[in-house]
Amino acid sequence: MIDNIFIEVKYNHAPFGDEVTVDKKSSKQKAVYQKPVYVQGEFPGCPLKVQSIGNGKFIRVQGSFSLFLQGHNSFGSNRLFSLCHKAITVAFTELNIPIRRSLKAAIRKAKLFEIDCSGSIKLSSNRQVGAAILQIGRSCLSAKNTIRVFRNETIYVNEKKRRRRIMFYDKQKQWEAKREKYPALNRLPHIDKVDRYVENVIRVEARFGSVKLKEIGLARVSDWKVETVRRLMVESLTELKLRGNITTSNERDIIEKLADADQIRFYAVQARPEIIEKMPKRTAARLRHNCRNIGLNVDLPFKDSPQVAELAQLLDAEKLRMSFPRWARRANAVAGYAASRRGN
Numbered sequence: 555m556i557d558n559i560f561i562e563v564k565y566n567h568a569p570f571g572d573e574v575t576v577d578k579k580s581s582k583q584k585a586v587y588q589k590p591v592y593v594q595g596e597f598p599g600c601p602l603k604v605q606s607i608g609n610g611k612f613i614r615v616q617g618s619f620s621l622f623l624q625g626h627n628s629f630g631s632n633r634l635f636s637l638c639h640k641a642i643t644v645a646f647t648e649l650n651i652p653i654r655r656s657l658k659a660a661i662r663k664a665k666l667f668e669i670d671c672s673g674s675i676k677l678s679s680n681r682q683v684g685a686a687i688l689q690i691g692r693s694c695l696s697a698k699n700t701i702r703v704f705r706n707e708t709i710y711v712n713e714k715k716r717r718r719r720i721m722f723y724d725k726q727k728q729w730e731a732k733r734e735k736y737p738a739l740n741r742l743p744h745i746d747k748v749d750r751y752v753e754n755v756i757r758v759e760a761r762f763g764s765v766k767l768k769e770i771g772l773a774r775v776s777d778w779k780v781e782t783v784r785r786l787m788v789e790s791l792t793e794l795k796l797r798g799n800i801t802t803s804n805e806r807d808i809i810e811k812l813a814d815a816d817q818i819r820f821y822a823v824q825a826r827p828e829i830i831e832k833m834p835k836r837t838a839a840r841l842r843h844n845c846r847n848i849g850l851n852v853d854l855p856f857k858d859s860p861q862v863a864e865l866a867q868l869l870d871a872e873k874l875r876m877s878f879p880r881w882a883r884r885a886n887a888v889a890g891y892a893a894s895r896r897g898n
Contacts, residue, residue: 555620555627555629555631555672555876555877555878556619556620556632556634556637556669556670556672557618557620557630557759558616558618558668558669559615559616559617559618559670560614560615560666560667560669561615561638561664561665561666562614562664562667563612563613563614563661563664564660564663565613565651565660567610567651568651569588569610570588571589571605572588573589574588574589575587588606589605590603590614591603591649593644593645593648593649595623595644597622597625597742598739599732599735600618600621600622600625602615602645603615603616603617604645614667619640619641619889623641623889624742624887625739626729626739626748628725628729628752629674629877629878629879630888631889632780632783632877634775634778635775635776635778636890636891639658639661639890661775662776663775663776666774666775667763668761668762669761669762669767669772670759670760670762671759671760671783671876672758672759672760672787672876673875673876674725674755674756674757674758674875675755675756675758675868675869675870675873675875676753676754677755677756677868678754680724680727680754682754682863682868683724683726684707686756686800686865686869687724688800689799689800689865690865691703691709693794693795693796693798693865694709694796699711699712707724707727708723709721709722711794718761718766718790719760719761720759720760720790720791721758721759721760722757722759723757725752725755725756725757726752726753726754729752744881747882751879756869758787758791762786770782783876784876787871787876788871788872788874791869791871792871796865796866798864800863800865801862808848808849809850812844812845812848816840816841816844820845823853824852824856827853830852878891
């Protein structure tokens with residue numbers, strides 16, 4: 555899917571935004587610029603940055619267009635023109651910029667300064683996602699790359715020679731944190747299905763700047779080809795040459811299915827088996843029943859079975875999901891998809 559986009563559209567308009575006067579280094583003249591304006595849209599926490607350039611001749615738009623239109627970027631459209639047209643139309647309406655017939659042609663000719671493309675790989679548990687992200691950091695750390703880590707759930711790998719940044723996210727944790735910060739997102743349509751879609755998902759995102767986009771012939775919106783981007787994503791993940799094994803434990807994933815009170819009782823009985831005989835009969839019976847429902851026997855010692863997986867096989871590039879679930883297409887829940895049947 556397409557996530558963050560930074561484009562410049564040639565579109566005549568009345569300049570907007572506060573003026574800023576800056577001294578030019580090359581001469582003693584002063585240059586006047588318009589400050590960018592942030593358009594919030596329908597959903598909180600996902601604005602677009604819009605800036606008037608060249609005394610009303612160009613408009614620059616930057617942000618996650620899928621996030622702006624949908625309220626989430628768990629999945630989204632691969633059709634660049636449709637996505638840009640819908641998001642820019644909404645932003646221009648908010649800023650009272652007239653929508654003319656020439657807008658579509660202007661968007662097709664728009665320059666691409668930066669674009670983020672992403673895919674998802676579903677793993678067996680969220681604990682495995684966390685272990686994989688930590689191992690990615692160890693695997694990619696070298697003189698050729700710089701690594702940035704955020705809260706052990708996000709890794710940025712900057713490849714200096716290839717002018718490329720590859721990012722890995724624990725998408726489930728990221729989405730849960732965003733919902734907690736913006737409670738209004740809990741009212742999104744199909745929120746339960748979105749929650750299930752991001753469960754145990756590691757998000758892989760590649761950022762391509764203007765220099766790289768020119769090299770691969772995607773300098774403008776009209777040049778966009780979905781198949782080219784998929785090839786680039788697969789190449790980006792393959793060229794990292796991820797190595798190492800990750801070991802994850804099933805213990806917490808299984809026991810966390812119990813209610814908090816039952817978890818405390820379960821661990822207490824595991825430490826001192828005689829405690830269960832001193833519990834009220836109904837409490838002990840309920841604990842045994844709840845444990846049986848998730849495949850545990852509270853009267854026997856718990857035996858963990860750790861899983862060992864090779865990172866390269868776990869994050870095989872061929873497993874990348876760059877599309878969206880079928881239900882989202884049927885429910886018209888993908889911004890910038892139904893608007894056009896064209897390939898871009």
